[in-house]
Amino acid sequence: MIHLSDESLNEYLDKALAPADCLEVDAHLAACPACEARLAELRSLFAGLDLLSERTLEVDLVPRVLSRLSESALPRPVRWLTVAQASAAIIVAVVAWPLVAALLPVGMMPSLPSLNESIASLALWFGTVGVFQLPTLSLNIPSFSLGIPSTTLAIAMLGMSFLWLLSNGLLLIPRSRRHP
Amino acid sequence: MDDFSDRDLILRARRGETEAFGELVRRTQTAVFNVCYRLTGERREAEDMAQETFIRAYERLGTFDLERPFLPWIRRVAANLCLNHLSDRTPENAELNEEHDKRDAGESPSALVEQHELTWRISAALLTLPPRYRVVIELRHFQDLSYDEIARTLDCPMSDVKSDLFRARKMLAEKLKDDPSL
Numbered sequence: 001m002i003h004l005s006d007e008s009l010n011e012y013l014d015k016a017l018a019p020a021d022c023l024e025v026d027a028h029l030a031a032c033p034a035c036e037a038r039l040a041e042l043r044s045l046f047a048g049l050d051l052l053s054e055r056t057l058e059v060d061l062v063p064r065v066l067s068r069l070s071e072s073a074l075p076r077p078v079r080w081l082t083v084a085q086a087s088a089a090i091i092v093a094v095v096a097w098p099l100v101a102a103l104l105p106v107g108m109m110p111s112l113p114s115l116n117e118s119i120a121s122l123a124l125w126f127g128t129v130g131v132f133q134l135p136t137l138s139l140n141i142p143s144f145s146l147g148i149p150s151t152t153l154a155i156a157m158l159g160m161s162f163l164w165l166l167s168n169g170l171l172l173i174p175r176s177r178r179h180p
Numbered sequence: 181m182d183d184f185s186d187r188d189l190i191l192r193a194r195r196g197e198t199e200a201f202g203e204l205v206r207r208t209q210t211a212v213f214n215v216c217y218r219l220t221g222e223r224r225e226a227e228d229m230a231q232e233t234f235i236r237a238y239e240r241l242g243t244f245d246l247e248r249p250f251l252p253w254i255r256r257v258a259a260n261l262c263l264n265h266l267s268d269r270t271p272e273n274a275e276l277n278e279e280h281d282k283r284d285a286g287e288s289p290s291a292l293v294e295q296h297e298l299t300w301r302i303s304a305a306l307l308t309l310p311p312r313y314r315v316v317i318e319l320r321h322f323q324d325l326s327y328d329e330i331a332r333t334l335d336c337p338m339s340d341v342k343s344d345l346f347r348a349r350k351m352l353a354e355k356l357k358d359d360p361s362l
Contacts, residue, residue: 007342010345041353042353048356049322051302054210054211055213057210057213060209061227062202062206062209064231065205066201066205069201
């Protein structure tokens with residue numbers, strides 16, 4: 001007599017056999033004490049595993065987990081969104097700044113020499129990249145369509161970009177972090 | 181928070197409400213701890229692994245399928261995390277932790293009861309298995325996953341799952357054979 005394989009016995013107890021195979025195993029077990037004994041041994045192992053009781057957790061993990069979460073920054077999706085919006089705000093500010101530099105009277109320009117230098121180099125860089133032509137393009141839009149002085153519009157754009165950055169940063173902080 | 185379903189809590193946690201996630205931790209921490217305890221065999225280590233499981237789960241909440249129950253998912257996360265942790269551990273350390281477990285169980289008054297002694301022997305025998313075998317036993321016998329579900333959880337072929345599971349049972353049976361109480 002060919003005995004049942006270990007795989008068949010395991011799958012039989014795991015109820016993973018097809019119905020037809022299951023019937024075959026049943027028939028074999030009825031006629032084969034050796035396989036029946038192997039099955040009983042496996043069954044007793046299953047029963048032993050079932051005896052393992054759940055342990056009691058002696059500490060509360062909630063404060064630990066929440067403490068770890070508060071140590072880290074914002075959740076990953078929020079962090080990503082914050083970085084994306086901050087980047088967008090900075091790009092808007094950078095785009096608007098040459099307009100301000102071009103439109104504002106010299107006396108109203110920021111007095112920090114380093115800032116002036118960096119703006120000048122940035123404007124120069126924009127100027128060398130012919131595709132952008134930012135000052136010319138941006139100057140035309142307000143005077144034709146809105147009738148708002150270009151200086152005002154440029155300052156408004158710059159201010160709004162900073163407000164956007166600030167307000168988004170505040171909004172994206174979870175409520176639980178704002179009101180611990 | 182008690183009235184919220186797991187699904188509501190997950191949605192809130194995804195929006196950054198850490199209290200909502202705290203409630204999920206409160207509801208599932210014992211189950212997760214038990215997964216880690218069965219796989220590591222040491223209480224403190226299991227607590228640390230359970231904590232890591234929740235941190236990992238929080239980071240991956242975005243990938244959780246809201247149509248499925250939370251508890252089986254987090255238990256699978258715990259099993260996977262423990263498997264990685266145990267795989268990194270040297271065999272010497274595993275034996276050392278087994279000794280810790282003996283002390284842990286020995287200090288408990290319930291260890292004097294015969295049935296607890298038997299369950300301790302089974303737990304101890306489980307801990308002698310290679311980590312991968314321990315995990316398939318955990319997923320099949322304690323989390324009631326099918327072969328296919330285990331394969332997906334461990335990201336391996338179903339033939340490997342069967343092979344590991346059947347070998348694990350065989351090794352376990354051999355280790356317990358000398359134990360007359362089983």
